[in-house]
Amino acid sequence: MTYKLTYIPFSERSVLIQWPAIIDENILSDVVLFKEKIKNNNIKGIVELKSAYNSLLIVYDDFFVSFENTISELQKLYSEKKQNTKFTSKQWEIPVCYDDIFAIDLDEMALEKDLSKEFIIELHSKTIYTVYFIGFLPGFMYLGGLNKKLHTPRKSTPRLKMAKGAVAIGGEQTGIYPSDSPGGWNVIGNSPIELFNPKSNIPCFANAGDKIIFKRVSLKEYNDIKTLVDAGVYQLESEVIDD
Amino acid sequence: MIKVLKTGLYSTIQDSGRHGYQDYGVPYSGVMDAYSGSMANVLLGNNEDAAVIEMTMTGPTLEFNCDTSICISGADISPELNEIPIKLNKPVQVKSGDIVSFGKLISGFRSYLAVLGGFKTENVMNSYSMYQGVTKQSRLSKNNELLVNAPLKDFTMKHAVIKVRDRHFTTKHIEVFKGPEFQKLSKVQQDSLFATSFTISKKNNRMAYQLEESLGNDLEPIITSSVLPGTVQLTPSGKLIILMRDCQTTGGYPRVLQLKETAINILAQKFTGGTIHFNLK
Numbered sequence: 001m002t003y004k005l006t007y008i009p010f011s012e013r014s015v016l017i018q019w020p021a022i023i024d025e026n027i028l029s030d031v032v033l034f035k036e037k038i039k040n041n042n043i044k045g046i047v048e049l050k051s052a053y054n055s056l057l058i059v060y061d062d063f064f065v066s067f068e069n070t071i072s073e074l075q076k077l078y079s080e081k082k083q084n085t086k087f088t089s090k091q092w093e094i095p096v097c098y099d100d101i102f103a104i105d106l107d108e109m110a111l112e113k114d115l116s117k118e119f120i121i122e123l124h125s126k127t128i129y130t131v132y133f134i135g136f137l138p139g140f141m142y143l144g145g146l147n148k149k150l151h152t153p154r155k156s157t158p159r160l161k162m163a164k165g166a167v168a169i170g171g172e173q174t175g176i177y178p179s180d181s182p183g184g185w186n187v188i189g190n191s192p193i194e195l196f197n198p199k200s201n202i203p204c205f206a207n208a209g210d211k212i213i214f215k216r217v218s219l220k221e222y223n224d225i226k227t228l229v230d231a232g233v234y235q236l237e238s239e240v241i242d243d
Numbered sequence: 244m245i246k247v248l249k250t251g252l253y254s255t256i257q258d259s260g261r262h263g264y265q266d267y268g269v270p271y272s273g274v275m276d277a278y279s280g281s282m283a284n285v286l287l288g289n290n291e292d293a294a295v296i297e298m299t300m301t302g303p304t305l306e307f308n309c310d311t312s313i314c315i316s317g318a319d320i321s322p323e324l325n326e327i328p329i330k331l332n333k334p335v336q337v338k339s340g341d342i343v344s345f346g347k348l349i350s351g352f353r354s355y356l357a358v359l360g361g362f363k364t365e366n367v368m369n370s371y372s373m374y375q376g377v378t379k380q381s382r383l384s385k386n387n388e389l390l391v392n393a394p395l396k397d398f399t400m401k402h403a404v405i406k407v408r409d410r411h412f413t414t415k416h417i418e419v420f421k422g423p424e425f426q427k428l429s430k431v432q433q434d435s436l437f438a439t440s441f442t443i444s445k446k447n448n449r450m451a452y453q454l455e456e457s458l459g460n461d462l463e464p465i466i467t468s469s470v471l472p473g474t475v476q477l478t479p480s481g482k483l484i485i486l487m488r489d490c491q492t493t494g495g496y497p498r499v500l501q502l503k504e505t506a507i508n509i510l511a512q513k514f515t516g517g518t519i520h521f522n523l524k
Binding site for chain 2: 048059203
C-alpha cells in the first residue's frame with residue numbers, strides 16, 4: 001500500500017515521517033514495513049528509528065547538510081517495490097490473573113457497565129490485540145483492539161503507584177504496566193511476566209506489528225509462573241504469523 | 244575508588260546517554276548540559292562522553308581513595324579540595340585521602356565532575372547514565388563507592404584554563420525550530436510564543452521544565468507520536484512543557500517548538516524563576 005507521507009525536520013538531525021492521522025492496522029503495517037526497509041538498507045548515519053501509530057522518527061548521527069537530499073533518499077526507498085522486505089510478526093500468549101487480589105477496579109467497572117465481572121474478563125481475554133508500538137515507559141506496549149464494551153474513562157485522580165504487571169484499561173486502550181509507576185488506568189488483573197529486561201540487548205520480546213493474547217490463569221498458576229520468571233527460566237509461548 | 248560522604252541535593256552519574264533503545268520506550272538520559280559535561284572530560288583528556296557526576300544546585304562531598312585528577316565544569320558551586328577553593332575548568336590533582344566538597348551556588352544550576360578515565364558504575368544498554376527502572380540506582384546515595392575506568396593515556400597536567408562561554412550561563416535566548424504542530428497554532432499564539440518572556444516554574448527536573456505563562460489552547464490532542472529532548476509541548480491547560488533528557492519517548496500533546504541541541508544545554512543551567520525567550524532559527 002502506498003500512502004501520501006509528509007517528511008518534516010524535527011531538530012537539526014531528525015526526520016519525522018507522518019502517515020494520515022488515523023489509528024489503523026494497515027497504516028501500522030506500512031509504518032513497520034518502511035522501518036524494516038530502512039534497517040535493511042543500512043542507510044549511512046542513521047542511529048535511531050522509532051515508530052508510533054502513524055509516524056516514524058529517524059535520527060541521524062550528525063546535523064543535516066541538506067535536508068532535501070536526506071528526504072529524497074527516503075522517498076526513493078519508500079516508493080521502491082517491496083522486494084526482499086519480508087516482515088514476520090509473532091503472536092504472544094501473555095498469562096494474566098484476573099483474581100480479586102489484583103483486579104482492584106473490576107468491581108466498580110462491572111457495576112458501572114452493568115456487566116458481570118466474568119463477562120468483562122472473558123471479553124478482555126478473548127481478543128487478539130495488536131502491538132502498535134512501545135512507549136510511555138520502558139517496555140509499555142500500546143495495544144489496539146480493545147472491545148468497545150470495555151472502553152472505560154481513566155480515573156479522575158491517578159494512583160501514585162500502579163503495581164508492576166498491572167493489566168489495566170484507560171479510555172479505549174488496554175495495557176500492562178512493565179514497572180511500578182503512577183497511573184490513572186483501571187486495574188483488572190496482573191501478569192507475572194517481565195515486559196522489560198534491561199540486561200538484554202533486546203529488552204522487549206514484542207515488536208510493533210506483533211499480536212498479543214491474554215491467557216487467563218488462576219492464582220496458583222500465576223504464582224507458579226512467577227517463580228519460573230524470577231528464576232529466569234520462564235518461556236513465553238509464541239507463534240509466527242504469516243502475513 | 245571514590246566514596247560518597249554526602250550526596251548533595253540530586254547527584255547522578257551521567258554520560259552521553261542511552262542511544263538506540265527508543266523503540267523499546269527507553270529514555271535517552273545523559274548529561275543535561277552536554278556542553279559543560281564534555282568540557283570537564285575533554286580538559287582531562289577523557290573521551291567527551293565519559294561518565295561524570297552531574298550535581299544539581301548543591302554538590303556532594305567525596306572522599307578519594309586513589310591518586311587521580313579531576314575537572315569540574317558547568318555551574319559554579321564553590322568547589323573545594325581539602326577546604327581550599329579550586330577553579331572550574333581546570334584539571335586538579337587529587338591524592339588518596341583528599342576530600343572534594345562544594346559550597347554555595349554562584350552561577351548556573353548543574354555542575355559536572357569528571358575524573359581521569361571516567362566513572363565506572365553499572366553499565367546498562369551501553370550507558371552509565373542513571374535512570375529509575377533501567378539502572379539499579381537512580382541517584383547517588385551516601386556511602387556509595389564509585390569505581391573509575393583506567394585512563395585512555397598518560398595524562399600530562401595542562402596549565403591553561405579554558406575560556407568558557409559566559410553567554411552559556413547568562414543568555415535568556417533559547418534558539419528553537421518550529422515543531423511538527425506549530426502550524427496548527429493560531430497567528431496570535433504563534434506571535435505570543437516569540438513575544439512572551441516565559442518564566443520557569445518550580446516544576447523543573449531532568450524530565451521536563453514547565454513554564455508559568457499560558458498561551459491558551461484549543462487544539463485537539465495529537466495521535467501519540469515521537470518526542471525528543473528539547474520538544475516544547477502545549478498542554479491542555481495552555482501551558483508549555485519543555486522536555487529534557489529523561490523525557491518519555493512518545494507523547495500526545497501538540498509539539499509546537501523544538502529546541503536546538505545547544506539550547507537544551509543552556510536551559511539545563513536555568514532553574515525556578517529564571518526567564519527565557521524563544522528565538523526562531
